[in-house]
Amino acid sequence: MDKRIHFFSQNQGVSPKIAPELLGIRGRQANEFAELRFPILPGFILDTTIASELGSVDIKKEVKTLLDSCSKIVGKTYGDPENPMLLKIVVSSNLAVSDYPALHNFGLVKPVVAGFTQWVGETFAAHEVLFLVRGMLWIEERLRKLTGEGERMSGRLQELDRLLREHPPAKSAENYMDEYAEFFPQGFFENAEGQLLIALEEISKLLAVDEQNDRDTALLIQPMVYGNYGKNSCSGGFFSRNVVSGEKKLQGEFHQEKFNELGGNGQDIQKIDPRHLKELEGIAWTLEDRFKEIRQIRFTIENKRLWLIEQRPVDQKSTQADIKLLLDLAKRKIVDRAYVVKALEPLRLNEILRPMIDTAGVRGLKKWSGGIAGAPGAAIGRAYFSTEGLLEAEKLARQRGEDTRFILVLPASFAGDVKAIEVATGVLTAEGGYSAHASVVARQYGKVSLVAPALTIRGKKATLGNIVFSEGDYLTLHVPSYGEPSVYQGAASLIEPKPAESGLFELIAMAKGFLKDFHVRVNAENPRDVVLARSFGADGIGLCRTEHMFFQAERINVFRDMILAGSGEERKKALNKLRPMQRDDFYRIFKAMEGKEVTIRLLDAPLHEFMPHSRDELRAYLGYLEKNKKKKVSEAEICARIEALDEFNPMLGHRGCRIAVSYPEIYAMQIRAIFDAVYRLRDEKVAVYPEIMVPIVMNASELKLIAYGKKIEGADYTGIVEVEEALREEKKVKPVPYKIGTMIELPAAALGAADIAKYGCFFSFGTNDLTQTTLGISRDDFTGFMPDYTLFDLITGNPFSVLDPRVKELIALAVERGRLTRPDLVCGLCGEHGAHPGNIRFCMEAGLDYVSCSPYSVPIAILAAAQAELRKAEPGEGPGRA
Structure with missing residues (x-):
């Protein structure tokens, strides 16, 4: 036997010494069945070293021997007039996509037509002749196109497509053989053995001149079986489990007395004969264990005997189905926890966290x-x-x-x-x-x-x-x-979405088991989001944006009163109304995040953002003033005061700590509200760990002033520490440990991190603004010219999604300098970049302690962090290989 020809069956696989790529993709798939001793149709593979050279090699004797071996297994004989075994030839490329058609029904010659017809009927027999002819004429058309020799066959192929759609066919199987005999060598429809050799030689000629073939295409020859070959036959296909829910139950259909699933309504695979169902379940779940993924399987039952046709991966499957499979494999010790955590692309978790379109709708x-x-x-x-x-x-x-x-x-x-x-x-x-x-x-x-x-x-x-x-x-x-x-x-x-039913919580718990020194927090301003994030595995709040709390209907106008106050006394009156509202907010948030750190960012947004932005809003505010303040204010007066707040560049203007420098009573109100909540919860035996974050700091002097206050001639500034001490003395309570830190969102702050760390116990990198101020690009306007920059390769990707290298450098520098001053400095990232898996490994390698992101991104960040932790332990991996 030529060593380049390889036989396989359910009793033996191709020799393990043969390199898999010699068999092509389809050959390897067939051999996988054989290695598992599954009921694969027997066959043989002309490997990549011989498939395109058949014109110069005599394989007639080998082919006859191999067909005899196939006959003994399937119970039919090639060329037998009573019960003929027909063959298919599969062009088995190593390319994932190949445009070669299915080549079926070799051995369908005049001496066997009557025998074949008695099993499948005249209509099917005639169509199978046409299918055979069409496959061979496609080979001829492609060969003539590549060599430039002979008349093109495209017109004939179109005619065959039309004939294949005719039911019943216009002619009998033998009449079609007579009609198309002229296109093939003499005797093509007379002798089964000769027909196969002619076909193999023509296909080999094509492979020899086809630019797609770089001696990496094999030929797979197998007997054919038919789901319409008698009353006890059917065909079908199924997935090894439900591809939407992940339930470990075969999902698919079978078609009774049908050659394949085309042109008919199938029955649920669960209704197939119990003996076959049990056999198919065993096959499916063995394949899952072997490939560690959901598989799609096609089969035919011919005269009560099951044959597998093919199996392959499943492209269209839900994330939930993959999670359920992986957890099942881990439970049965087929894979370990690390395998499960590494197997899923983190962004795929979005699918089970958000609603999805029902495509039928x-x-x-x-x-x-x-x-x-x-x-x-x-x-x-x-x-x-x-x-x-x-x-x-x-x-x-x-x-x-x-x-x-x-x-x-x-x-x-x-x-x-x-x-x-x-x-x-x-x-x-x-x-x-x-x-x-x-x-x-x-x-x-x-x-x-x-x-x-x-x-x-x-x-x-x-x-x-x-x-x-x-x-x-x-x-x-x-x-x-x-x-x-x-x-x-x-x-x-x-x-x-139904996260609780998806396996998500088990997956996240598994992922967190690999995280020791790195955590994921949540950006949240209300208890609902906090509770949700904790269920997703969040270890604290990394950013509580207090400005969002003032936009509720019962607060916004009070806050506007504070902004437009004509005196300090009026401003304090408005702040006194806001304080209990803020206190209740903080109370609920701290309680929901019991036992974990909560980082509260003091007011950051420019004041103009709180003012009416439309005529309807303005009129509503005027109505509020008239009703609640018992005074009538003209629209022009309010507009003038709003206009006075306008800035040419508000994002770099009077915002964040700069507002606190001008109006220290705003931050003082927030600090009192925070500790009102903290002391109350302490009395309730609730563990609270407050962290107070000062935004948009550009130098150490700003943070020192706001944190610790300052006395100068003619003015005093009361800092956070003093406000807390005064409140504690007023309430006569013991202190609760807390931290003061800052958001690093300006290059100046990153460069001055060593000095800033003298007054801040933690840094939180606000990478949205840090990216804007480093690159000089507005995140809201960038998309207007981003396509042009991408076209000319002036920038790679979206810097507001994936951290820019210069921004990374500033973060790493700030961490290093900050910890030279304060070795126990806690560092986190709370910008939107914290939700992107591509940034998380950098954060870990730069020495950050956590990232913080929106509630629905928490599971994604945890999984990405766990994967980064696991990659660090892999050979060839280590610091600097982000």
């Missing part, structure tokens, strides 16, 4: 595709073009018992729109990108966000490509973790 809906994904998932709701309009519509819908799902549609969002984003199911904006305000807030609240630059809004109508919709019309947003986002006009149906 979008048929017939107008669709626009494109845009920039801000926050993944799917959302349905009625479109509203303003925060006020959406909130009013939501209020009416609740009163009337109507649908309360809404999509906020805006050119861009601002701080005042947070309350609408919290209520809405999704946000659609025209401006911004991944790190735009709408995207950041949407991720924070677990809402869907899409930036569509093509969106235009005029009055109560909006246009997005071919979609024109009015306020109140339904939209469906589909923002997948991978792939292109879409907007549908109308209401689709959703598949809601």
